[in-house]
Amino acid sequence: MKSVNQTVVSGFILLGLTDDIELQLLIFGVFLFMYLVTVLGNLLIILATSSESHLHTPMYFFLSGLSFNDIFLVTCTIPKMLVNIQTQDQNITCVECLTQVFFVLMSVGMENCLLAAMAYDRYVAICHPLKYRIIMNPCLCILMVTLSVMGSMANALVNGLMVLHLSFCTELVIPHFFCELTQITKLACSNTLIDNILIYSSSCIFGGVPLSGIILSYSQIVSTILRMKSSEGRHKAFSTCGSHLSVVSLFYGTGFGVYISSTVTESSRKTAVASVLYSVVPQMMNPFIYSLRNRDMKEALKRLISRILSPL
Template sequence: MKSVNQTVISEFILLGLTDDTELQLIIFSIFLFMYLVTVLGNLLIILATTSDSHLHTPMYFFLSGLSLNDIVFVTCTIPKMLVNIETQDQSITYAGCLTQVCFVLLSAGMENCLLAAMAYDRYVAICHPLRYRIIMNPCLCILMIIFSVMGSIINALVNGLMVLHLSFCTELVIPHFFCELTQITKLACSNTLIDNILIYISSSIFGGVPLSGIILSYSQIASTVLRMSSSEGRYKAFSTCGSHLSVVSLFYGTGFGVYISSTVTESSRKTAVASVLYSVVPQMMNPFIYSLRNRDMKEALKRLISRIRSPL
């Protein structure tokens, strides 16, 4: 196929989830609802944790960061898809596509790092309760956030900039509802060996390392809890991890589900539909999981709502 230099590329075409016009209207309504619920739910979590002094702890500090990251995650993908459906224009500019790639990589990297940081926080709280305040001091929490942000930014920029040297074929159609790095790489006519190696390395670092840290933290937590003589103590310890463990299971479970579905099916459109599970659903469900399973969060939300109503 004839190749096109990246400097003359003006746009890509996003196929979205379906070509059926009636289904597109349904998808528009569903995704608009999911986007609004995700943004409002995570904003409530941020407001509750920042305004309530009872929640000024490392765990809720990381939770606020996770909620902010979830808002960014869905905002860099869903609005563009909604605009494309509304205008019946599936195009996205080259610069817009590259920007979307960078923000998706940044958000995905931050999601992994924050979940790992929250797992470490639970490990220290349960396995070293007497030293918790000393270990999980504000300086360490801020440093963990800074390293997570900087590492994710570097990863996003490196992978994003690697796209700039690619030459693309005349077929610039992406079978997805957002610009995904692997899908863009498949469109290139030039050699993508270095790009693929970089993708695997970055995936291993920002996916495998945090997941390994989470597994190690929870293996130590389980070992400590099982040694407790009191059943009430075991229940209390496990209950403090319930919300985070649910979020971790949802995020990584859906992520692995998408990976497995992409290996067993040759349909890129089906893979795009499956990708909704990790790029939208966990971000929408996180506020519900923390508000419904966490007593402190429920109380904080009640106090926040009462303060909002009081001026009225």
């Protein structure tokens, strides 16, 4: 096949999740609903934590950052997919595709880092309660978020720039509903060894390192809780970690599920369907998990909704 340089590639074709027109209409409705629920739910979390003074703590500071990041992540992918279905135009320009790659990588990296920061916060709160305010001071919290943003942006920028050096064949069809980096590298006619090494390395750093930190934090938390003599104290300590553990399990569980499905199936379309689990579902479910399992958040949301509805 004749290869062309990236500079003359006008764009790619996103196949989406299905070719069936009637099924596309159903998918349009489902994803529009999921997008609206995700944005509204996470926006309520942000507004509730900012409006309640007693929620101005490191835990809810990181939660607000996670909610903002979830809104950003789904906005990078779903609106373009909905527009493509509505217009029946599967084309995406090269600039749009690379922009999508950059922001998706940055958002996923941020998700990992914020979950690790929240795990560290729970570790300090339970294992070192007397030093909590000293250790988890505002400067440290802002520094952790700033480093997470800068690291995620650097990773996304490096991986995005590597795509510019690839040469592509005439077949520029991406069997996905958004521009995923691994799917783009598979289309390249040039050598992608360095790109694959970089993708693998960055996945280990921004996926493996935060996960290792989360596991280490919770191993210390469990050890501390089991040493508590009071059953009420153990229950309270476990309850403060319940919401975060649920979010972590959902995010990494779906991520591993997508990885396993991609290794056992050769169908790229099935992998695209599976990727919905880590790129859409956790972001939609996070507000429900925190509002249902966290008493303070539940009460804050009730008061916020009451204030919003009272003028009506």
